[in-house]
Amino acid sequence: MKVGVLGAGSMGIGIAQIAASFGHEVVLCDNNAASMERSIQGLTKILHRLVEKGRITLEQVNALLGRIQQTSLINEFNDCDIVIEAIVENLAVKKSVFQKMEDVVSDTCILATNTSSLSVASIAASCEKPERVIGVHFFNPAPLMKLVEIIPAIQTSAEVLQKARALIDSWQKVTVLTKDTPGFIVNRVARPFYGESLRILEEGIADVATIDWAMTALAGFRMGPFTLMDYIGNDVNYVVTETVFTAFYFDPRYKPAFTQKRLSEAGYLGKKTGRGYYNYAEGATNPEATKDQVLGQKIVDRVLAMLINEAADALFWNIASAEDIDLAMTKGVNYPKGLLAWAKEIGYQTCVDRLDALYNEYHEDRYRCSPMLRRMAKEV
Numbered sequence: 001m002k003v004g005v006l007g008a009g010s011m012g013i014g015i016a017q018i019a020a021s022f023g024h025e026v027v028l029c030d031n032n033a034a035s036m037e038r039s040i041q042g043l044t045k046i047l048h049r050l051v052e053k054g055r056i057t058l059e060q061v062n063a064l065l066g067r068i069q070q071t072s073l074i075n076e077f078n079d080c081d082i083v084i085e086a087i088v089e090n091l092a093v094k095k096s097v098f099q100k101m102e103d104v105v106s107d108t109c110i111l112a113t114n115t116s117s118l119s120v121a122s123i124a125a126s127c128e129k130p131e132r133v134i135g136v137h138f139f140n141p142a143p144l145m146k147l148v149e150i151i152p153a154i155q156t157s158a159e160v161l162q163k164a165r166a167l168i169d170s171w172q173k174v175t176v177l178t179k180d181t182p183g184f185i186v187n188r189v190a191r192p193f194y195g196e197s198l199r200i201l202e203e204g205i206a207d208v209a210t211i212d213w214a215m216t217a218l219a220g221f222r223m224g225p226f227t228l229m230d231y232i233g234n235d236v237n238y239v240v241t242e243t244v245f246t247a248f249y250f251d252p253r254y255k256p257a258f259t260q261k262r263l264s265e266a267g268y269l270g271k272k273t274g275r276g277y278y279n280y281a282e283g284a285t286n287p288e289a290t291k292d293q294v295l296g297q298k299i300v301d302r303v304l305a306m307l308i309n310e311a312a313d314a315l316f317w318n319i320a321s322a323e324d325i326d327l328a329m330t331k332g333v334n335y336p337k338g339l340l341a342w343a344k345e346i347g348y349q350t351c352v353d354r355l356d357a358l359y360n361e362y363h364e365d366r367y368r369c370s371p372m373l374r375r376m377a378k379e380v
């Protein structure tokens with residue numbers, strides 16, 4: 001299969017690398033020459049580092065790079081079997097590009113989008129053959145992260161779904177099937193990791209260092225929520241939250257936090273600007289965690305209850321299977337355990353009780369327990 005990749009930014013170059021490393025001829029298209037050059041140079045550097053480490057030979061590197069044809073013209077997609085789009089996250093731009101691509105690709109070419117927040121149905125609707133459009137959502141960095149969410153739109157044909165999924169499975173990815181709904185699985189289910197941690201901070205229950213300590217040392221997450229937000233970028237993380245919140249018709253469960261908005265407005269974007277929740281300047285001192293086990297456990301129980309509730313609710317709304325929901329969180333964002341498996345371990349009724357306690361304390365819809373979690377507790 002010949003693979004086209006539209007957009008050679010951080011995601012596009014990673015997807016091109018994967019396809020080329022599995023022997024596909026790749027057409028990589030970007031309308032910005034500087035961006036293309038930066039990405040190709042970056043990839044070349046990464047591959048040469050792998051040569052130094054003895055993980056790959058120089059011949060393999062040259063062959064891999066040789067399989068990536070660079071272009072600024074979408075016409076070059078004319079003999080591709082699939083094109084994966086990874087350009088700017090803007091619906092109008094994506095729609096216009098899909099329309100143009102359809103004019104140049106073959107009748108059987110699959111058009112896939114790597115969108116993380118837009119509706120695949122709306123992108124597909126710009127095509128004359130919407131049944132050929134599908135969402136394939138990779139995670140950053142694409143060559144390293146195992147998960148790919150596969151999102152058929154209501155228009156997508158069964159054949160396109162089967163072919164696209166089989167191709168990505170052949171790249172040794174873990175694919176999960178998800179409904180075309182805001183945030184798909186990962187960006188929906190992960191929201192409380194940030195949102196509830198921010199809420200705990202804003203209420204003054206604990207500071208960022210203590211919350212990060214609790215979520216890593218006591219709950220086993222690789223990174224604490226504030227360290228992770230600084231890493232992702234507070235601008236990026238804020239926009240995802242806001243998009244999900246808006247797309248869910250302002251469900252209070254996804255409400256963004258002013259703290260993050262202000263950081264974003266101030267340009268405290270995190271690691272990339274040297275300052276976020278933490279100060280990354282050389283020699284800067286950062287607050288130390290209060291390593292209070294009781295407080296730490298309280299934080300973990302609360303954030304985890306909200307995460308579990310979100311996973312159960314995704315199951316309730318048939319967004320994906322229980323197995324795929326757990327796989328998505330462990331393989332897409334490296335959670336130490338699948339949330340539904342974790343709920344079973346903690347005890348479903350304990351999770352329900354924690355949520356009901358929060359609901360009784362705040363009387364906010366945000367803390368409503370999913371009917372699925374109650375059902376699970378009853379069925380045990």
Ligand code: NAI
Binds near residue numbers: 029036114138
């Ligand atoms: P990026 O900004 O790094 O790269 C986008 C690239 O597309 C740029 O090189 C730009 O020159 C090019 N481009 C823009 N319009 C174009 C056009 N009309 N024709 C050809 N090339 C064009 O963006 P990034 O981060 O790689 O994201 C791309 C897509 O992947 C977005 O839809 C984003 O939501 C999604 N995504 C991003 C993730 C991330 O962590 N960065 C994770 C998963 C999905």
